[in-house]
Amino acid sequence: MYHFFVNQDQVGEETISITGPDVNHMKNVLRMGAGEEILVSNGVDKDYLCETVSVSSEEVLAKILSVTEGGTELPARLYLFQGLPKSDKMELIIQKAVELGVYEIIPVETKRTVVKLDKKKEESKLKRWQAVSESAAKQSKRLIIPKVSGVMTFRQALEFSEKELDRTVIPFEHAGNMRATREILKEIEPGMSAGIFIGPEGGFEDSEVELAKAHGAKPITLGKRILRTETAGLALLSVLSFQLEPSETE
Template sequence: MNRFFVRKENILEDEKKLFINNRDDIKHISKVLRLNKGDILEICNGEKREYLAEIREINKDEIECKILNSMVSKSEPEISITLFQSIPKGSKMELIIQKCVEIGVKDIIPVISKRCVAKIKDVKSEDKKLERWNKISLEAAKQSKRGIIPKVGRVIKYSDIEKIASNYDLIIIPYELENSVGIKKVLKKSGKFKNIAVIIGSEGGFEEEEILEAVNWGAKPVTLGPRILRTETAGLVALSVILYELGDLGGN
């Protein structure tokens, strides 16, 4: 069943109805999927609540639906993971966003680290990229039936992570020169937590001083195994291992 996100103010639970007024969604429902009155949609408010809704009326500006049922989304991990991703070259960031949203990331923050080749020219260029990246996140959230739409935040400098490091119970930073401590060991030693940050380097990885800087914030350098992973693979692997170890992927 197709999933769509709507704003909370478009959901009138007391009246058992909701409205879809996003032009792209209206076009997709009516022109691409060719759905009609009486067809059923899966709707989410982006805050872990979802609805089964029956189409009542379709016009060019709005689709009105009757709410048949509502429930709390079961697709969200209990743990909140933020990915700090050093910006890679080309379109790799798009793949990273798409797959990490599918896996279960909460937020993605693009980072400029020392070995980043990709550059953001100006605010206008950044705004254009963020619009594209957040659209990819939205589409991935629909496809994977997420209960939220993970946000891709504004680009920050690597050193700026220190300012928000205290927001996280655990910070993990995969590093190719770490060969003894893995994510599993760190999770067992660190106890219970609600918010985890994962910091991933660009194509050239991290410089040693960046790792030392992160350790000063409280970050834990870890190995992802004996093979060197690409930047577009490392975050996905790290998230997968964390969620598996915490019982979210692959069952308890």
């Protein structure tokens, strides 16, 4: 079933009006007509099972068949602070992080970051990255489209996490034992917001980890094996997704 996102002001009591770029895709690419079932999300808290009523060049009108509230989102907000990686790795990270339930992705410049983006390149990258997030959100039936924010410096990211989030962790190869890590991760509970800091290729410098600790971040280990930057965040998101996901009986 195809999945689309709208703003709340496009949702009426009985119908939803879909406008913008999705209309051309629905009409000319998917060749949709009246009578087709689609899933529509308001990007906040509701999914709508709908049936298309009419398809024109300006609007697709869909009749609401049923409404589901908050069905696919994790009960905690997970923020991925990703050190800027080389080549197209960021697109893979965004795609998979969205599938795993991330709430927001924040690209971060660190001391070992190789990629440097000027304002023009950053705007172009953000547009592409947000499109990747939207596509992944549709594919995985997310209720929201996770935001990919503008690039932050490492210090800016730490200040944001200390001020805005309940918990922050930073995987580091010399962080200690797995038992301590498990106890730290157990502190991230439903209703909380939590940040995950992942370094670029080459990881974090010791001074960065110390700065993170000074801003309230807790170092953790991801095991004895060294994970690539495109693997580390996804591994931790997977663990937290499994830990936070409500059981069917709850």
